[in-house]
Amino acid sequence: MVVLRIFFCPKMRVFAVIPAYNEAKRIASVVEHTCKFVDTVIVADDGSSDATAVVAEQAGAVVVRHAQNCGAGAATMTGIDAARSMGAEVIVTLDADEQHDPRDIPSLLEPVVTGRADIVFANRFGQKNHIPFIRRFFNAVGNLVTFATTGRWVNDSQCGFKVFGPRAVREVMIRMSGYEFCTELVRETVQHQWRVAEVPIKVLYSQYTLAKGQSFANGVKTALRILLRSFLR
Amino acid sequence: MLPLTPYQIIAPLISLFAILYVWSLVFKQKKTIWEGSLWTLFWMAIAVIALFPPVLDYLAFVMGFKDRQNALLITFLGVLSFIVFYLIVRLEELEQRQTKLTRSMALKDAGLDHKRTGSPEGKAHDQGR
Numbered sequence: 001m002v003v004l005r006i007f008f009c010p011k012m013r014v015f016a017v018i019p020a021y022n023e024a025k026r027i028a029s030v031v032e033h034t035c036k037f038v039d040t041v042i043v044a045d046d047g048s049s050d051a052t053a054v055v056a057e058q059a060g061a062v063v064v065r066h067a068q069n070c071g072a073g074a075a076t077m078t079g080i081d082a083a084r085s086m087g088a089e090v091i092v093t094l095d096a097d098e099q100h101d102p103r104d105i106p107s108l109l110e111p112v113v114t115g116r117a118d119i120v121f122a123n124r125f126g127q128k129n130h131i132p133f134i135r136r137f138f139n140a141v142g143n144l145v146t147f148a149t150t151g152r153w154v155n156d157s158q159c160g161f162k163v164f165g166p167r168a169v170r171e172v173m174i175r176m177s178g179y180e181f182c183t184e185l186v187r188e189t190v191q192h193q194w195r196v197a198e199v200p201i202k203v204l205y206s207q208y209t210l211a212k213g214q215s216f217a218n219g220v221k222t223a224l225r226i227l228l229r230s231f232l233r
Numbered sequence: 234m235l236p237l238t239p240y241q242i243i244a245p246l247i248s249l250f251a252i253l254y255v256w257s258l259v260f261k262q263k264k265t266i267w268e269g270s271l272w273t274l275f276w277m278a279i280a281v282i283a284l285f286p287p288v289l290d291y292l293a294f295v296m297g298f299k300d301r302q303n304a305l306l307i308t309f310l311g312v313l314s315f316i317v318f319y320l321i322v323r324l325e326e327l328e329q330r331q332t333k334l335t336r337s338m339a340l341k342d343a344g345l346d347h348k349r350t351g352s353p354e355g356k357a358h359d360q361g362r
Contacts, residue, residue, distance in 0.1 A: 044339075064343045070332045078336045085345040151267030177332045190265045228321065 073181025126200025
């Protein structure tokens with residue numbers, strides 16, 4: 001396991017941050033597979049009512065727990081803060097529902113390790129993936145809203161699989177609590193003038209993942225919150 | 234040229250100050266250039282409408298307003314919209330505070346609280362801001 005990590009990222013301390021909400025059935029597998037590619041895995045349990053935190057801890061993750069559900073953005077930022085305090089130089093964020101394949105971590109780390117990028121966005125549309133039309137549509141809308149509010153185009157702005165290089169780890173500050181944090185991160189790249197890279201990844205959609213995905217109403221709510229926050233900031 | 238009404242003087246002045254304020258935030262890196270541009274467009278539209286009210290005639294024609302009563306109704310709707318907007322802003326602030334508190338508690342419980350994170354938020358916290 002460690003050999004894999006040393007091979008891909010020999011000098012930097014790489015942490016993985018996994019925001020999780022009621023993922024007791026899947027979190028162990030995600031943590032175990034992610035451990036092969038990073039030094040430490042941090043699970044930010046976002047007020048789960050099941051045994052997510054206990055299972056993640058048993059699987060070898062460091063767990064930080066929200067007393068109540070705050071949203072994916074808040075959980076991600078808590079995980080990033082925890083990683084920073086433990087000396088993280090590079091942070092990988094990924095979803096807890098097995099949608100992302102941890103074997104993609106080395107290719108996502110590559111632009112940061114070689115010094116080409118401060119932040120790396122995974123791109124689910126960069127290679128042949130079986131993605132339902134409705135998902136493609138929602139992501140296209142998300143990309144458009146993100147572009148309208150930040151002025152930067154990212155091919156898959158709403159994907160939770162990302163790598164933060166040393167500079168981004170130092171400077172990132174997410175204020176949005178929900179899914180709109182993905183757009184806020186794109187804004188951070190503009191604000192701090194981070195170098196951006198995009199890497200195609202595999203995506204594994206199961207019935208469970210699809211059922212858990214955002215509804216149209218949630219998408220509209222997220223878009224409105226993004227617009228509102230962009231004016232309030 | 235017709236004399237300017239007080240509204241036609243005050244509204245563009247407010248717009249000017251708002252635009253200057255927005256760009257001061259851009260220079261302080263609290264807003265991006267994109268956001269600054271969006272706000273500038275918004276306030277310029279306010280100023281243009283105040284200085285050249287006939288612009289609204291076209292809008293009234295397009296939207297079908299015919300008399301002052303309608304205009305009054307629309308104005309009150311505007312005021313109500315502002316109140317709703319203000320309430321949403323306050324709710325957002327409260328939600329942000331609550332989230333911040335929950336996050337701080339989580340980090341503290343894990344022994345990884347702000348003072349040791351070196352994060353921008355943590356540094357501000359350490360400096361008593």
